[in-house]
Amino acid sequence: RELLAQRHDFMIGRVPDDLNPRLFTSRVIGVEKACLIVRAGHPLLRRENTPLAELAEYDWVMQPSGSLLRRTVEATFVTRNVRPPDRMLNTSSLLLTLVTIARSDAIAAVSVAVARFIKDDLKGEIEILPLDFAIEVQPYSLIMLRDRRLSPAARMLRDHILNQIG
Numbered sequence: 444r445e446l447l448a449q450r451h452d453f454m455i456g457r458v459p460d461d462l463n464p465r466l467f468t469s470r471v472i473g474v475e476k477a478c479l480i481v482r483a484g485h486p487l488l489r490r491e492n493t494p495l496a497e498l499a500e501y502d503w504v505m506q507p508s509g510s511l512l513r514r515t516v517e518a519t520f521v522t523r524n525v526r527p528p529d530r531m532l533n534t535s536s537l538l539l540t541l542v543t544i545a546r547s548d549a550i551a552a553v554s555v556a557v558a559r560f561i562k563d564d565l566k567g568e569i570e571i572l573p574l575d576f577a578i579e580v581q582p583y584s585l586i587m588l589r590d591r592r593l594s595p596a597a598r599m600l601r602d603h604i605l606n607q608i609g
Contacts, residue, residue, distance in 0.1 A: 446588045452597035453587040455604075457511070469584035472608045476555040477512060477578040478571050480562075482545050485570065492575035495525045502530045502549040504540045515580045516552045523576070544569060552578065 444459075445451045447466065455472065458464045479498070487493045487501075499520065506513045520527040528550075532543060540551050541561065545568050553561070558571050585604060587593070593601060 446586065449588070449591070452591075452593050453585055453601055455583060455585055457581060457583055458586060466589055467586050468589050469586045470605065471582045471584045472604070474582045475580040477515065477552050477580055478555050478558050479550050479552055479574065479578075480544055480558050480569050481550055481572050482547070483567050483570050485548055485572070487550075487572055488570055490573070492573050494575055495520065495523050498550060499526055499528045501528065502532070502547060503528045504532045504534060504543045504549050504551040506535055506552075507533050510535070511580055512552055512554070515578060519576065519578060541569065554580070 446454060458467055458469065481487060487497065505516070517527050532549070534540060537557070543549050544551050550572065561569050562571060585601065
């Protein structure tokens, strides 16, 4: 929406489902990998890899319905013909997610980058659950308004970003 209002030259993200993708040009620049986090000492950490079917038996902390990460996790269950978890706490708060995970046997999905940051910051409190499957969120892109001319500075930054990804 900020691109359409011409308040931004470009963005890194995803075109929302409710906007016409033909209004934009985009170049995929990465795939966001997600993982599951649990408290240190969680019963599932005793395994080398955790099958998806066992995860549904635990409480979960998830982003609200409709969020991209939640849709991705739910699709993982559906495509593997496993019933998704019944017991979920819905929150967009990372702090509430971490507190709930640290004080229960609940499971939460977060991006790998966030999980590594949390794990480094909360040494010994939160662990990444080993899985026998991958969770990959829809790719993100460098997105621009179609036919919009960039300023020289914006063009230089865009080109630098694109050169970094190859």
